[in-house]
Each structure stands twice: as C-alpha cells, then as structure tokens.
Amino acid sequence: MSSTLSYTPPALPEAVPGPVRRRHVFYVPGYDPGAGSRYRMLFVRELTRYAKRFAEPKRQISRAVTSPDGLVQSWSVAALPETQGAETSYDVLLWDDLVARDFARWRVISVLLLVAGTLQTIANGLMVRFYRLNWKYGNVILYPFVMVILLCLGASLVGALVQAGLDSSLGxxxxxxxxxxxxxxxxxxxxxxxxxNRAFFWQLLNDWVFNWQHGQGWRPDYEARLDRFADHILARLAGFAAEGTRLDEIMVLGHSTGALTAVEVTARVLARDPDLGRAAPNLSLLTLGSGMPLVALQPRAVRVREEIKRLVASPRLVWAEYQAPQDWMNFPGFNPVRHLGLDLEGAPVTNPLLRSAKFREVMTTETYMKVRRRPFRMHFQFLVANEVRGDYDFFAMTLGPQRLRERVLAPVHPTA
Structure with a gap:
C-alpha cells in the first residue's frame, strides 16, 4: 500500500466564486441488491444523528419519489439558513436490479465464475498488484475463493463418511x-x-465476479445502464435549465463499486454535452471508498481506462476521491495518474484530488474500537454522520455551502 494519501493535481481547475445555494446530487450506490431502500434509510437516519450531535436544526427532507422505470429515486433537503446550508436535491441512480439478478443465478454458476476469475487474476499477476495496493482488500478478494475450497473439502469429507457408513453398516x-x-x-x-450469509460470503463472491466480468467487458446489461444514467443526468439538467433553476453545483457521487460507476457515467455525460462545465467547472465528482483498481487494472478494461484518462485531463470538472486506510474494501494511496500508466499525450493533470478520510479523527475512540474489525461497517463510514467535526464530512460536502473543491482544500466547519 502506498504511503501517499494526499495528492493535489498540478492543473486543478480554478475556484468558482460564491457559496453553494442550490446543489443537485446524482448518487450511485455500490454493488448492493437492497440499494433501493437501504440508502434512503441510511441518509435520513444519519442526517438526523448529525443534526443532534452538532446541535443543528433538523432539516426537512421530502418524501422519496421513484421514477416509473424504477431506476431513479428522488428527494430534496431544505436549505439551512443557520449554517448557510444549501438546498440540495437528490437523484439516486439505481442498478440494484442487476445485482439482484446476479444473486438469483444458480449458485454453481456463480462459484464457477469466481474460480475462473480468481485463477485468471492469480495467473496474470493482478492479485499480487492488488495485495501491494492494499493487502486487506487482497484478503477480501481471496476470501470467497478460499471458502469455496474449504466448503468443497468439508462436503467431500462428509460425503465420504456417509458413503463409508452406508457401505459398512448397511451394506x-x-x-x-x-x-x-x-x-x-x-x-x-x-x-x-x-x-x-452472515459472513457476507455470497455478497463478496458476487461483487468480485461482477468486477471481474466488468473488466473483461462481459456486462452488456451494466453498459446499457451506464447509458441510461447518462441520459437521465442530461435530461435532468436540461429540465433545470428549462425551468430557470440555477444550480451552483452539480455533484455526481459514488461509493464503493458505485464510485467507478460514477466515474464512467460522468465521462459519458461530458462526452455527450460539450458545453457542460465550459463556462465554469460547477460539475463535481466525488468518489468514496473506491474499488476502481479491481476493474481498471485488468488488461482488457481499455474503455474504462480511456474514460478515466479523459477525466484526469479535463478542466471541466473537479474530481475528489476520499480513501481510508482503516477501510478493508478500498485502495488507500491508489492514484489513477500514477498506477494506471495513462498516456495523457502532454495534457496537464487536472484530477483527481486525493485525500484520506481520517476515520480515526471523526469517530470517538470507543466507536472506532467497536467497528475496526467489522469491514462492512467501516466501509460504510464514508456515508455515516461524524461523531467529531473533521475535514472529512459527508453531509458538509453534500449539503453545505462550500463547493467540493474548497471543501477538500480549505474545509470550513459549520457552526449552528
């Protein structure tokens, strides 16, 4: 794992003056079959805790509305004048139906895909690269594979004992x-x-299989969903423009596996709308706890690396990524500029801003000691309300008056 957890690109776009009064967030959840309900409940619960912990007035959250096709869940959060908090509207871009389809396939197929993907990754040396980036994530990747071996050995032993017993005792x-x-x-x-299920065996197995398939270019259903997400974002922004709504910040936000999804969708949006972000880079991309290397380092993931390359050299947005050494399921220190070998053809590096979330500083010692060995709980700390004010603050980034660029470079802690 790299020791460098902070990086500011040399050609980072200039700041856009003025606070954020109106923000729209396009949120992409991770690989989760229950994302359609989980994120909304998490958001409401944690924002309530956030307000209580920091003595802020309770913010009004509208009811969630799901689009007819079931792909977008929307709500809004009222402004908070006491802290200059922005009025923020949310669109959650859902792909949990694709995840549920993976979970519904025959288990033997999932296991065979896991074995094929893991053996290929070991053979081509990628597993070693994953371990070098974060040995904890390397263990997470190998965990389902090792469990499959142990289950096969256990089942074989039980089967052999039963057969021997039936042969000798009953003839x-x-x-x-x-x-x-x-x-x-x-x-x-x-x-x-x-x-x-309690040990997250099937969750981690299917997640790894998906990332392997994605890197191989074998997920046309996911590719089609990326296009639909890009279509939705462009239509949504056109709707705001038609009704005369001025957005101070447009934020695309992804967590976990959804972080790479957010990157891919943003690249497609910028490619389709050549004017977006030209006058002023009010487009922000925020990636949290990303597993990007799982896909981007695969030799066949040419399209993914090309989209990352375009964002790395684009002055039309500000991309910030937060990583955490305490999180088993991300790659702290990973920098796409350095680790992907991108040929920018002389273009200046504008993105991404890389920072550590510093979970030890935003959690109490008691809480940290309770959750430090619970990988999934720590992974979701990116979306959880701070217990202590800190530079990393999910709700300050999504609901506060500072643009993402300024929040990362010079965070102002809100006071009620």
Missing part, C-alpha cells in the same frame, strides 16, 4: 451409497447457508 451398494454421500455433502453446504 448398501456403491450405486446407492455414492449418491447418498453426495447428497449429504450438499446438505452440509445448504445447512451453512445462514452462516454464509
């Missing part, structure tokens, strides 16, 4: 005892289903 012929042993082994695996 069953092999044509009957062997199938019975196989069924016993499969029954052992089925009996562990609840335990496997």
């Amino acid at each position: 069953w012929p092999p044509w009957a005892s062997i199938p019975a042993g196989i069924l016993a082994g499969l029954g052992m695996v089925a009996a562990l289903e609840a335990l496997l």
Whole structure:
C-alpha cells in the first residue's frame, strides 16, 4: 500500500466564486441488491444523528419519489439558513436490479465464475498488484475463493463418511451409497447457508465476479445502464435549465463499486454535452471508498481506462476521491495518474484530488474500537454522520455551502 494519501493535481481547475445555494446530487450506490431502500434509510437516519450531535436544526427532507422505470429515486433537503446550508436535491441512480439478478443465478454458476476469475487474476499477476495496493482488500478478494475450497473439502469429507457408513453398516451398494454421500455433502453446504450469509460470503463472491466480468467487458446489461444514467443526468439538467433553476453545483457521487460507476457515467455525460462545465467547472465528482483498481487494472478494461484518462485531463470538472486506510474494501494511496500508466499525450493533470478520510479523527475512540474489525461497517463510514467535526464530512460536502473543491482544500466547519 502506498504511503501517499494526499495528492493535489498540478492543473486543478480554478475556484468558482460564491457559496453553494442550490446543489443537485446524482448518487450511485455500490454493488448492493437492497440499494433501493437501504440508502434512503441510511441518509435520513444519519442526517438526523448529525443534526443532534452538532446541535443543528433538523432539516426537512421530502418524501422519496421513484421514477416509473424504477431506476431513479428522488428527494430534496431544505436549505439551512443557520449554517448557510444549501438546498440540495437528490437523484439516486439505481442498478440494484442487476445485482439482484446476479444473486438469483444458480449458485454453481456463480462459484464457477469466481474460480475462473480468481485463477485468471492469480495467473496474470493482478492479485499480487492488488495485495501491494492494499493487502486487506487482497484478503477480501481471496476470501470467497478460499471458502469455496474449504466448503468443497468439508462436503467431500462428509460425503465420504456417509458413503463409508452406508457401505459398512448397511451394506448398501456403491450405486446407492455414492449418491447418498453426495447428497449429504450438499446438505452440509445448504445447512451453512445462514452462516454464509452472515459472513457476507455470497455478497463478496458476487461483487468480485461482477468486477471481474466488468473488466473483461462481459456486462452488456451494466453498459446499457451506464447509458441510461447518462441520459437521465442530461435530461435532468436540461429540465433545470428549462425551468430557470440555477444550480451552483452539480455533484455526481459514488461509493464503493458505485464510485467507478460514477466515474464512467460522468465521462459519458461530458462526452455527450460539450458545453457542460465550459463556462465554469460547477460539475463535481466525488468518489468514496473506491474499488476502481479491481476493474481498471485488468488488461482488457481499455474503455474504462480511456474514460478515466479523459477525466484526469479535463478542466471541466473537479474530481475528489476520499480513501481510508482503516477501510478493508478500498485502495488507500491508489492514484489513477500514477498506477494506471495513462498516456495523457502532454495534457496537464487536472484530477483527481486525493485525500484520506481520517476515520480515526471523526469517530470517538470507543466507536472506532467497536467497528475496526467489522469491514462492512467501516466501509460504510464514508456515508455515516461524524461523531467529531473533521475535514472529512459527508453531509458538509453534500449539503453545505462550500463547493467540493474548497471543501477538500480549505474545509470550513459549520457552526449552528
């Protein structure tokens, strides 16, 4: 893992003057079959805690409205004059139906895909690169593969014992005892289903398979969803313009696997609208706890690297990424400019701004000690209300008066 957790690009776009009074956020959740309900509940709960902890007035949140096609969930948060908080509207871009489809496929297919993807990654040396970037994430990637091996060994042992018992005790012929042993082994695996779910086995297995397939270019359903998200963003912005609504900041925000999705969608939006961000870079891209290397480092992920390259050299937006050494499921120190070998053809580097979320500083010691060995809880700390004021502050970035660029470079802590 790299020791450099802070990077400011040499050609970072200039600041746009004035506070944010009106912001629109396009949020992309991670690889989560329950994202359609989970993020809304998390947002409301944590914003309530945030206000209570820092003695701020409670902000009014509108009811959520889901689009007819089920792909966008929208709500708004009222401005907070006491802290100069911006009026913020939200569109959550949903792709949990694609994730649910992955979870619904035959388990044996998922396991075979896992084995194929893991063996390929080991053979081409990528697994070593993942471990060098973050050994914890390397363990997370290998965890389902190792579990599959252990489950196969356990099932084989149970099956062999059952077969031997039936042969010796009851005198069953092999044509009957062997199938019975196989069924016993499969029954052992089925009996562990609840335990496997609590251990996030299937979640991590399917997540890794998705990232591998994405890097191979084998997810046309996901590619089509990226296009639909780009279409929605452009239509939404055109709607604001038609009604005369002035947005001080347009923010595309992604967490976890959704961080790369946010990057891909932003690149497509900029490619389709040559005027967006030309007059002033009021377009912000915020990526949190990203697993970008899982896809971008794969040799066949040429399209993904090309889109990242365009953003790295674009003066039309400000891209900030927060990483956390305490989070097992991100790559602290990863810099696409340095680690992806991008050929910018002489263009200046404008993005991304890289910073550490410094979770130890925004959590109490007691809370940190409770959650430091809970990988998923720590991974979601990016979206959770601070317990202590700090430079990293999810709600200050999404609801506060500072633009993302200024929030990262010179954060002002709100006071009620």
